[in-house]
Amino acid sequence: MIDELVDPSALAKFLASEAPDYAGDFTVERIGEGQSCLTFLVTGDGWRVVLRRPPRGDLPPSAFDVTREYRVMRALHDHGAPVPVPGPIVLCEDKDVIGAPFYLMESVDGVVVRDTLPDALSSLDDRARMSYQLLDTLVDLHAVDYAAVDLASFGKPAGYLERQLRRMNQLWELARFREQPDIDGVGEWLGANVPEQTEASIVHGDYKLDNVILAPTSPATLVAVVDWEMSTLGDPLADVGWLLYFWLDPGDELFRGPGAGGVTYLEGFPHRADLLRRYAERSGRDVRAIDWYAAMAGWKIAIIMEGSYRRFLGGVTDHPTFARLEEGVPALARRAAMAMRGELRL
Structure with missing residues (x-):
């Protein structure tokens, strides 16, 4: 199966020509x-x-764009921005080499925290430390002068929120194959209540605890931010809403579908309100409309995962957790509706 996704002989020829050190x-x-x-x-x-490539199948235009990942990581890395990323090595935009565009980056020694905590990072101090490093790194990212790191043409900052709504509504029409009333309801509410965008920054697009790599031993140290495929220039509060949507507080529904789950409801982790307060204090931004951004995050991930579920049912993707999306997508959409109603305690 792996040979169908990464042709080893074709990759070997590419490495010999473009990255002879490997x-x-x-x-x-x-x-x-x-x-x-x-x-x-x-x-x-x-x-x-590490090699990254898009999934198989008929993909929506501009989705799963590894060239964007490579470009933003290369810019942050080469300009010494205060946001750690794996060292990018080489990009191949020719899909005929292994069947899709791909890039190579350095392998980072560390751990990713998803549904369990490594024993070495399970102390209450380490739980708080990884949380606040995650938040502070986001503040640092949003403070990067994107023009100074050669990313002025990386996106169109003005009108970012309206474009997000338009783009996701288009994707929803492609993904839709069953009734999802919460997706429809939240989408209508978002469109009728778009906040004014007052600032622009680099936006990661998928910023959460399981998209960073931590050093494997205590004290908890964030050593790399990964998964930049949804990055662009836009409203920094979109990243904040995304982070808080996925951050589980004690008492939250512990849904375990793809894109959900986590450990942050455990003792020692700060609550969503604590993270939001820290972001506001450190960035100086007005976060009063954060419920809208959290609702948009949940609406987006529900649409994205419904598209993945449709491809799974069509036999074009094989990720083992996609079978859980029958109930997982409605759970994601319910949480988006909770954010819309101001019920996430932000």
């Missing part, structure tokens, strides 16, 4: 639990690199 025999292993772009560990004699 030429020679290697193995390819699929890693990670992401539900969008596919991630592989490529291991050779004395080296390891």
Whole structure:
């Protein structure tokens, strides 16, 4: 199956030509639990690199764009921005090499926290430390001068929220195949209550705890931000709403579909309101409309996951957790509706 996604002989020829430091025999292993772009560990004699490519199947235009990932990571890395990213190595935009565009980046030694905490990072101090480093790194990202790091043409900051709504409504029409009243209701409310965008920054687009890599030992240290495929220039509060939508407080519904789940309801983790307060204090931004941004986050992920579920049912994607999306997507949409009603205690 892996050979169908990463042709080893074609990749070997590409490496010999474009990245000779990584030429020679290697193995390819699929890693990670992401539900969008596919991630592989490529291991050779004395080296390891990570390859990212889009999933298979008929994909929506501009979705799963690994070239965007590579570009923003290259810019942040080369300009020494205060946002740690894996070192980018090489981008291949020719889909004929392995069947899709792809890029290689350095392998980062660390752990990703999803549904369980590593024993080495399970102390109450480490829980708080990883949380606040996650938040503070987001503040740092939003403070980066995107023009100074050669990303002025990375997106169109003005009208970002309206474009997001228009784009996601288009994707919803492509993904729709069953009744999802919460997606429809939240979408209507978002369109009728768009807040005024007052600032623009680099927006990660999928910023949450399981999209960063932590050093494997205490004290908890954030060593890399990954999964930049949805990054652009836009409203920084979109990232804040996304982070808070996925952040579980004690008493929240513990839904376990793709794109959901987590450990932040456990003792020692700050609550959503604590993170929001810290972001407002450190960034100086007005966050009074945050419920709208959290609702948009839930609406977007529900639409994205419904598209993934449709591809899963059509046999064009094989991620094992997609079978849970029959109930997982409605759960994501219900949480978006809660944010719309101001029930996430932000």
